[in-house]
Amino acid sequence: MASDMPAGSLRQRIDRFRFTHRTVDGRKIRLGYALAGPSETIAFEETLDIPDSLGPLAAGDDPAVVRALAALHLAGGTSYWKTCVPKHLAVDEGTLSAADAAFWTEAYTKGMAEFFYRNGIDPAGAVQFERTGSTPQPAPAPPCDGPALLLWGGGKDSVVSHEALAASAEPHELLTVGRAGWEWIGRSAGIAGRPHHVVERRLDPRLSELNAAGELNGHVPISAYLAFAGLVLALLTRRSAVIASNEASASFGSTSWRGLDVNHQWSKSLEFERGVAAWRARNLAGGPEYLSLLRPWTELRIVRAFARHPGYFPAVTSCNRNFSQSGPAPARWCLTCPKCVFVSLMARPWLDDGRYHALFGGDALADPANTDTIAELLGLRGMKPFECVGTPDESIAAIHLARSRGRVLPHGSMTLFNDRIAQTAGDLEEIARKALSTSSDHALAPRWSEILERYAARS
Numbered sequence: 001m002a003s004d005m006p007a008g009s010l011r012q013r014i015d016r017f018r019f020t021h022r023t024v025d026g027r028k029i030r031l032g033y034a035l036a037g038p039s040e041t042i043a044f045e046e047t048l049d050i051p052d053s054l055g056p057l058a059a060g061d062d063p064a065v066v067r068a069l070a071a072l073h074l075a076g077g078t079s080y081w082k083t084c085v086p087k088h089l090a091v092d093e094g095t096l097s098a099a100d101a102a103f104w105t106e107a108y109t110k111g112m113a114e115f116f117y118r119n120g121i122d123p124a125g126a127v128q129f130e131r132t133g134s135t136p137q138p139a140p141a142p143p144c145d146g147p148a149l150l151l152w153g154g155g156k157d158s159v160v161s162h163e164a165l166a167a168s169a170e171p172h173e174l175l176t177v178g179r180a181g182w183e184w185i186g187r188s189a190g191i192a193g194r195p196h197h198v199v200e201r202r203l204d205p206r207l208s209e210l211n212a213a214g215e216l217n218g219h220v221p222i223s224a225y226l227a228f229a230g231l232v233l234a235l236l237t238r239r240s241a242v243i244a245s246n247e248a249s250a251s252f253g254s255t256s257w258r259g260l261d262v263n264h265q266w267s268k269s270l271e272f273e274r275g276v277a278a279w280r281a282r283n284l285a286g287g288p289e290y291l292s293l294l295r296p297w298t299e300l301r302i303v304r305a306f307a308r309h310p311g312y313f314p315a316v317t318s319c320n321r322n323f324s325q326s327g328p329a330p331a332r333w334c335l336t337c338p339k340c341v342f343v344s345l346m347a348r349p350w351l352d353d354g355r356y357h358a359l360f361g362g363d364a365l366a367d368p369a370n371t372d373t374i375a376e377l378l379g380l381r382g383m384k385p386f387e388c389v390g391t392p393d394e395s396i397a398a399i400h401l402a403r404s405r406g407r408v409l410p411h412g413s414m415t416l417f418n419d420r421i422a423q424t425a426g427d428l429e430e431i432a433r434k435a436l437s438t439s440s441d442h443a444l445a446p447r448w449s450e451i452l453e454r455y456a457a458r459s
Helices: 063-076 098-111 115-121 154-165 182-192 207-214 222-239 270-283 299-306 338-347 353-360 369-379 392-404 409-420 426-434 444-455
Strands: 018-023 029-038 041-049 088-091 148-151 172-177 196-201 241-244 253-259 259-261 287-293
Touching: 018 063, 029 063, 041 207, 041 409, 063 088, 063 098, 063 222, 063 270, 098 115, 098 259, 098 270, 115 259, 148 154, 148 392, 154 172, 154 182, 154 299, 154 444, 172 182, 172 222, 182 196, 196 222, 222 241, 222 270, 222 287, 270 287, 299 338, 299 392, 338 353, 338 369, 338 392, 369 392, 369 409, 392 409, 392 426
Parallel strands: 018 088, 148 172, 148 241, 172 196, 241 287
Antiparallel strands: 018 029, 029 041, 041 196, 253 259
16 A cells, blocks of 8 residues: 555665656656555656747657656656665566666666765665566657757856857757756856756655655766756757766766775766667667767866856856755855865866956865865875865866966965875876866767867867
8 A cells, every 4th residue: 555654764664666657748757656565655756847948849659759768767766766775676667678777777886876885785786677678679769950958057067068069059058957056057048148948857755755754865876867858858859969068077986885986976977978878879760969078078177168258157156055955055156065175176277366256256275174175185085075076186287287377375275285295196297288188088979079179279
C-alpha cells in the first residue's frame, strides 16, 4: 500500500527503486518514481514546464523523443534513489540494452561518488542497472535545424560560450532548466540579448520531506540531467544542438573512495560527454548534438576571456549558494565558499583593482578566514574542495601570473605562495603556459573547434 512519510530510516524497509512513468503531457513533462518495499510504496512525480517561448512542440510519442525522454527519466532518478540507495532498480516502461544499462550503472556510480564518500557507502555493487532487452536500432530523428540551445547558468562560462558563438554569428538561444538563482540568471541573459527560455523543474515535495526527516542526502550529477533535458527539448522543438560550457578542469577529481575516483563534476567531465555521444549513436539516427564548447580550455583560460566582457560584471555570479534549492539567495558573491575563492584567484591576473572589485564587490583573497581554502586550492593541504573548481596547477599559475603582472595580493595569499609553492612547484612559467593552453583532448567536431579558435584569437 502507499505510505505517507514513514518514521525512521527507510533503508531497512525499502528494497526497490522503480522508474514508474514518463510522458510529455501538453507542455509539461512528467517523470514518475517510487521507493518500494514489502509493505509500502512512496511515489514521486517531478515535472518540467516547457515555456511557450520555445515554440510549437513535436509529438511526445515521436520515436526519437521517446528515447531521449527515457534517458532523462533515468538521469532524474538520482535525486530520489539516493534517499535509501536500494540495490534493485526497475524500469517499468520500455527496455534497457546491455550498453545502455552499463552507461547508467556508470553514471549512477561515478556521478554519485561524492555522495557515497560523504555517507560512507561502499560504491561496489551499490547500483546495477540490468539489461532487459536487445539493442534496438537507432530511432530516426526528424530534421533539427533550429538555433542551438546554449545551457545558461548565468555564470562566466556560459557568458564566454555565448560570446564565442556570437563572434562567429552562430545561431543560438539560451536555455535555463530550473528557477534557483533566477535573479542573476535573468540579468545576465538580458545582457547577452538572446531569447532566453526558462524551463521550470519542480521536484516532488515528498523529497524535501524525506530529507528533513533525516534520510540520505547529498550531491547528484545535475549536469547529466541538464544534458538529457536539453536533448529532449531540442528534439521537441527541432533545435540543432545542446551546448554546455564545461571545461577541461572538470575531468579531475578530488580524492578516491574504495577505488572510485570522487569527482564532484563527473557529469561535466569529458568522460561523461563521450558517454552521451555513445548513447546518441546507439539511440538516435541524426538529431541534435550535445557538446561542451569550452572543453579545450581550463578555468584560468576561460576567466581570461571573460575578463574582456566587463558589461556582464554587475550581473554574473558563479557562487553556487545562489543556486540552492531552498533558503534565500545570498549576495551575488558570498566571498567565503570555495567557488568564490577559486574564481577570485582565476580573475586576479586579468583585472586591475577597480575592475576586480566591480566584479566581486569585495575580495575573497583578503579574508584570513579563506586561507585554508586557498591552501586546498593550491594542493598544499587536504584535497581539492568538492566544488566546481579547477586543478591546483591552475591556482598556482593564477598566483604566479598575478604577481608577474603586479597585481596586489593580500598577505595570506602571498605567504602561501612564497613560502611553500615557489620553492617546490617547479617551472612556474611552464605551469602557467600549460594552464593557458588549448587542449587537443576533447570531443568537438571541427566546426565547433573553429568557432572557439576564432574567438580565442580575440581573447
